[in-house]
Amino acid sequence: MTVFLSLTFSGVALGAIYFLAASGLSLIYGLMDILNFAHGLFMTLGAYAAWDAATHAPASWGAPVIFVVSLVAAVLGGALAAGLTEVLVIRPLYGRPVSQILVTIGLDLAATGLLLGAFGSNPQSLPVPLWMMEASHFAGVSLPNADYVAFAGGLVVLIALEWFLRRTRYGIIIRAGVENRTMVSALGINVARAFTLVFVIGGAMAGLAGLLYAVVFSGELVSPTQGDSLLIFAFIVVVIGGLGSIRGSAVAALMVGLVQDYTNFYLGNHPGMAEIGNLSVVLLLAVVLEWRPRGLFGSTL
């Protein structure tokens, strides 16, 4: 039982990171019909921004402060990368969705190549406070504090995002735009501004996801292709949850995180089953799509 509980907790932590990666992707698709393949790049750049900030910060600041600085750097780095991508690369291609998708693929490949060239394929080690790796006991389960941090990060972002979408002027515009973009612009509202905003928000969350993934699941290592491997799962989460739905992303992210964690532990040790966790996620995707082709929270239209 203790094993199951601790698996559940770490699955939830993984799910929280998937949620951070997926919710921006889902909003961008919902509002702009763009499958943003550069989202993995935003995660990677967030992690590198965090690494850069943490390694350049004076040691006298102390580990906790440095970690907060790197957290802020990850969020800002992801947001900046995404904002620039929207304004410089996506905007000139408005009305050409296929070109927009292709250009995000190209950008991702090119920038990942640049990172490989600049930093090499060896991962960089991210300075993280020791406290993050220490275990805390909660409900009879002992888990690294980093897992709780990831879970808390996901929860805070979910609440903030829901508040933003329900309670602010732009939130209403974005929700309306996800449902029917043409009607929003027919009302006389400048949708382009909402596009940039959605990219910036999505990029900020992706940057945070990139950092947390490096801390929690890849042994505090940052590498150029990290974001892209996370992106695959983020896409699966978005499709399971229903394109454009934040709540769908949250539920699907938890499902994917848990299924992956359980199968990895219970079945992954058997010979030839090392990849069973990833396979189970794809099976989950197939089952959900068979049952609800538009995802859990997808519109029925």
Add this chain to the structure above:
Amino acid sequence: MSVNEKPQPPALMATGLGFHVGGVQILSDVDLTVPTGSFLGIIGPNGAGKTTLLNLLSGLLRASAGSIHLEGRDVTGVTPAGRTRLGVGRTFQTSSLFNSLSVFENARLSAQARLGGNARFWRRPRAADAASLAARDALERVGLEEMAMHVTGSLSHGDKRKLELAILLAGEARVLLLDEPMAGVHSEDVPLLTTLIGALHAEGRTVLMVEHHMSVVVGLADTIAVLDSGRLLACGPPDAVIANEDVQSAYLGQPL
């Protein structure tokens, strides 16, 4: 009206308006003058080009020929959003509401677009700001204030039509283009909607309405335009138009 008053430009004027897709002429050579404060009913058989005419007037379609003037200003090349800002409000045959938003949010969005407060997006749309007040007023006007917090998708057809009118009110539209406002509406709701549209017109708004319910059109419109095969067949007071032989033959002898 005093004799010395400057002649006011018509609310809407279409001159030689035409539209074709490829080689197919959908609408040709339509001349219409809609004086400010008047009520124009547009009728005609299915496929006559009624909705196309509204699409051209609201800017969703770009005219292939001719020009459109709004209150004396040439708006032929102005986008739908631009025309909305100039005071044109449009409803659609199939509802164009945001079904996942609340009734209030739908009305608010329209007021928000008019008031242009978008730049301060971080500000909470407080219950008392101008856009929210306009939205509440508009909902009250059409009798939907009780439904404000309901999800729009759950409304009846009749209530959805009322909400569409509220959206035009919240956006302070002066020229209303209504595309079959009674379509899909339960017959019990027709008199209520008719009264409501009549009241909006009586307050000085100009209305163009495409509608199949002849009793509704005759009851509201001071002028009726008949479209047939993309051409303006007749335009005049309801009695004269109904008595017109061309109109009767266009309807293949069906009683109007």
